[in-house]
Amino acid sequence: MxxxxxxxxxxxxxxxxxxxxxxxxxxxxxxxxxxxxxxxxxxxxxxxxxxxPDKQDLLFSLMKAHMDELLSACASHVTSGDATTRLRNFVDFHIQFHMGRADEIFIAYMELRNLSPENFETIEALRRAYEDTLGAILEAGLTEGVFDVPDPKVTTRALIAMLTGITTWYRPDGYLSPADVSEIYWNMTRKAVGV
Amino acid sequence: MxxxxxxxxxxxxxxxxxxxxxxxxxxxxxxxxxxxxxxxxxxxxxxxxxxxPDKQDLLFSLMKAHMDELLSACASHVTSGDATTRLRNFVDFHIQFHMGRADEIFIAYMELRNLSPENFETIEALRRAYEDTLGAILEAGLTEGVFDVPDPKVTTRALIAMLTGITTWYRPDGYLSPADVSEIYWNMTRKAVGV
DNA sequence: GTCTATATCGTGATAGAC
DNA sequence: GTCTATCACGATATAGAC
Missing domain, CATH: 1.10.10.60 (Homeodomain-like)
Known part of the structure; x- marks a missing residue:
């Protein structure tokens, strides 16, 4: 034994x-x-x-695992419904997912330049895929005629930057609960896209 | 000679x-x-x-110079008027200032953790002072009764994160002029705070 | 003010004993 | 699977000639 x-x-x-x-x-x-x-x-x-095998692979595998988890979790949380519902689900999902993973998020955004060129391409493709999830929701809202968004690509990036910003200040022991934060950011998002 | x-x-x-x-x-x-x-x-x-004197001081002096310039330029561009006017001026200023300084911004946000503790405190205080500029505008808009903002502190951080996000994608040779970008972001900001 | 040379140390990675 | 020992190299910073 x-x-x-x-x-x-x-x-x-x-x-x-x-x-x-x-x-x-x-x-x-x-x-x-x-x-x-x-x-x-x-x-x-x-x-x-x-x-x-080496230090580079350690970084890459951490980032890859994070992006894979992000995409699969997003796919299962943001599924069906009209554009407004899916936007709300995306915002809630993004905030909830990012709140509990300060270290992963930090690395995913800050260490891109320390990836080898091939590794960078892999991660960047996953990042774009995630961005496209939100982009598709905005496009759907335009088609449905419920969003007022002049440039969906720019709006996508602006919203993701805004939502991801929580990682720089949110602390679980602060005066706001996760639900409070979700509510504030959802209202800003909703109004920004004209719903 | x-x-x-x-x-x-x-x-x-x-x-x-x-x-x-x-x-x-x-x-x-x-x-x-x-x-x-x-x-x-x-x-x-x-x-x-x-x-x-050393490598650390080289980093610090670059960041300090950047923050000093940011604060003094902001103070001269965002002066008087009602809250809505000052918010518009702040958004225009922030975008214009950040567009032409990709390297400085990148360092200011990414290298905070490589500052010595004393140097970090100095830079962090300047960053907070800048944040407070926008915070004061939002508070003024609440007092005037023209903004609909549930939590000015959170909204300040959300807006700054959104606006600063342009540095990650804006390229001068893209399809959008600086004025186009300003217009898009101003409209999102305006709607997000309920104007 | 810049150079060359150097002190001192830490780095990523590997080899081979156990 | 982990250890010790080591290789080859590059790091920051300094000293002293010019």
Whole structure:
């Protein structure tokens, strides 16, 4: 029954990823060393390479996992209904998803330039796909004649920037509940698109 | 008439700052070496230390200069009038100012975590002062009874995030003129605050 | 004011013992 | 799977010649 000493592969991998996520978000990818990550997990630096081919891949796999989760969660929360309903669902989803993932969001937006060109293209395509989800809702609202939006592409980017901004100030112990925040941002969004 | 060989103090300082700005924005503070900056200017690394005590101070002075310029330019563009007029002026100013300074903005938002604690406090105070400029306009509009804004603090942050978002996509050679962009964002802002 | 040379240290990654 | 030891390199910053 005794395990081989130091053999913890099932939990060491996730712990390394969690440590990298936390440190990258706090200090930036370039400023964090493999030795720091190893120390956080309680390993020597060399042992990390049993779990990742290199530092770049560690960053990429964190961002890729985040984007995949974002897109699949969005698809299941923002499904059917008229444009106004789907817009409301998108806003609620975006805020709820981003509130609990400050580190992931920070990395997804700040570390794009530290990805290799191929990795950047992969992540950027996923980011565009997410943007297009909102873009399609705005286009649908225009077709239905219920939105007043002069430029759907610009509006999409403006709304996403506004909504994502919560990550820079929202704290769970503040005076606003998640529902309060959702309500405020939904009202701004609703009015901005002319509903 | 002949200058001492290699003596260019009046122009070398600004060139170093310009090179650092460009490189920090492109690759991030932590990822840029003093050697890279020196090479960009055509110097050896050691010569940089005639102009800055260290790398940290180079970053800080760039951010400080940017924030000082932002605040003084804002103060001179957004002066008097009713709340709606001042809001319009703020939006126009913010967009115009941010459009031409992609590198500065990028650094101001991305490199806060690479500042020493004291330097961070200085920059953060200036950022709050800028935020308060918009906050005061929203409060004034509430007092005048012309804005419909449930939470001025949250609305301030939401609007600034939305407006600052232009730096991530606007390109001068795109299909929109600066005036077009201002118009779109002003309309969204105006409607969002209920004017 | 800029250069060359250097001190000191930390980096990512690998090899081989256990 | 983790360790120790190490390689090859690049980092910031300084010293002293010119």
């Amino acid at each position: 005794a395990r081989t000493q130091g053999s913890h592969s099932e939990i060491t991998g996730p712990r390394i990823r969690a440590a990298a996520l936390k440190l990258f978000a706090a200090h930036g990818y370039a400023a964090v060393s493999m030795r720091q990550i190893a120390r956080e997990v309680g390993l020597q630096a060399g042992a990390l390479y049993n779990y990742t | 002949a200058r001492t060989q290699g003596s260019h103090s009046e122009i070398t300082g600004p060139r170093i700052r310009a090179a650092a700005l460009k490189l920090f924005a492109a690759h991030g503070y932590a990822a840029v070496s003093m050697r890279q900056i020196a090479r960009e200017v055509g110097l050896q690394a050691g010569a940089l230390y005639n102009y800055t």
